[in-house]
């Protein structure tokens with residue numbers, strides 16, 4: 710049975726005319742790693758809010774259809790309870806900081822405090838999370854003194870410490886340099902391998918290709934297509950609709966038009982797949 714189920718979800722923000730999500734059907738299995746791609750304004754962040762309960766509990770407006778996690782319906786569940794099922798790492802890490810705490814350590818403990826977790830367990834879980842996300846050295850810093858990338862890790866830590874069943878991440882590496890991004894993706898992958906269900910909005914196509922079980926392409930509030938990373942990320946409809954495409958796919962597509970990519974292989978997404986394809990082509994060329 711699916712862990713997350715959206716049925717015919719349509720949502721319109723307050724004081725606006727047209728819905729931003731239109732008839733979304735989506736189901737995610739326990740332990741699955743699903744990536745969401747789409748051009749700016751497609752509704753990716755809004756979809757994250759709908760899954761994580763911020764719609765309808767924080768953003769009002771008009772929601773129709775059903776959002777369920779483990780059989781519970783979002784509109785019948787308080788946000789304080791929903792956050793223990795679904796954790797959302799916001800696109801802007803600054804939005805995640807509570808404003809109530811002086812140190813990163815306290816900030817990460819904050820959600821557990823609200824749940825009434827005993828101090829001993831709280832300490833153990835915060836320590837473990839600092840280690841996991843590689844931010845032990847930031848523990849005594851003020852959350853407001855951090856760089857965007859550091860804030861992004863603290864935001865991730867403050868969600869992971871809650872041990873949600875579903876982890877929703879909205880462009881969690883947008884503020885990070887390539888090394889920081891690799892580390893954060895490493896943490897996300899480790900959580901996925903431990904069995905956590907992950908829903909990731911991300912523009913870094915090559916990471917999606919390496920990590921995701923399934924890719925959903927969102928376009929103007931509707932699911933345009935879904936499938937395996939190879940199927941979706943190399944689909945010829947995407948570039949004209951404003952989706953980001955991997956440079957290796959672009960290169961191989963141009964090469965294919967000149968007969969320089971092997972017919973037997975799908976277009977590549979990652980560097981490794983591209984190298985493999987061009988090697989195959991060269992070794993079989995007359």
Ligand SMILES: Nc1ncnc2c1ncn2[C@@H]1O[C@H](COP(=O)(O)OP(=O)(O)O)[C@@H](O)[C@H]1O
Nearest residue numbers: 722725729747748749750751752753754755756
């Ligand atoms: N609070 C809001 N009120 C009204 N419209 C909004 C609000 N937030 C986002 N929108 C609009 O909803 C659409 C989808 O936005 P968003 O979900 O942020 O897209 P994405 O994350 O894919 O860039 C955009 O047209 C945006 O302007």
Ligand SMILES: [Mg+2]
Nearest residue numbers: 753754755800
């Ligand atoms: Mg967004």
